[in-house]
Amino acid sequence: MDKILIVDDDKKICQLVEMFLEKEQFEVIKAHDGEVAIKKFKEETPNMVILDIMLPKMDGYDVCREIKKISDVPIIMLTAKGETFDKVLGLRLGADDYMVKPFDPEELIARIRAVLRRVSTNSNQSAEQIIFPNLAINMDNFTLKINDKESQLPKKEMELLYFLASNPNKVFTREQLIERIWGFDFIGETRTVDVHIKRLRSKLKEVKDNYEIKTVWGVGYKFEVKKGV
Incomplete structure (x- = not known):
């Protein structure tokens, strides 16, 4: 069972995403600020991170940077920041996908599965x-x-x-x-x-x-x- 870390200070959004993920048989971990997100990531080693940008204590960009220093785990940014600059920055920092709120939970699930498939495929293929x-x-x-x-x-x-x-x-x-x-x-x-x-x-x-x-x-x-x- 794939384990997914949801990082968002909006607890209602966390609960909504958690409900859809658990329905699809994912294990869910939650964090509501950037510092806790890093701590839980190191403790739980999730298979994916769903990451908001506007977070207390440490913003999503910094969380993404810290995670990418120690892991290649896929990250999907889920945020209200929809400007092109924000999307480009998130992708440059290593995010694998970027969704803007408000969002369709079923589309989020589809993107999660697509990213996990790509990661699985890439890990099984030769370097060339x-x-x-x-x-x-x-x-x-x-x-x-x-x-x-x-x-x-x-x-x-x-x-x-x-x-x-x-x-x-x-x-x-x-x-x-x-x-x-x-x-x-x-x-x-x-x-x-x-x-x-x-x-x-x-x-x-x-x-x-x-x-x-x-x-x-x-x-x-x-x-x-x-x-x-």
Whole structure:
């Protein structure tokens, strides 16, 4: 049974989420401030954290930072802060998903299950291969498999796709992608990233309903795994 830590100072929301989680056979732990959240996380070692941002004593961003220093456990931020800046910051700090209040509890359950599936899949695959339903990225032979059709991609396209897909739903700036894929000594324009993204989007169009390299305007790009995958 997966154990989930709910962190929210609104006890009614905690009770609502707890009710739906227990109905789905999850074990639930609750914390109502950031400091208690860290303490319970270390004591209980949950499989996932549902985390509000506006918390007493230590805000959700700091809680996320502290957890990610010691664990790769998935985190879904559930908060009233719905500005793009807040979403991008949360995802940059390591959150795996971000939901804005008011929310649909059934959608939250669906997202929880999707994130847990991805974590389970990634833990069972080799370091050089990423496997999603109907999509496989294999760095051993630089092949991309979509549905049952396999194709070979240029080296930089494969490295870029592999890196983004290894960090689903996380946003990266062009500069970060340049440094990671082309290296610190790259001489050229950051628009090189845009060209490669355009080519990758063309190759992913058959599975666009489930997987997409999305532009986060003013920031960069992310590999988005759609709800329900």
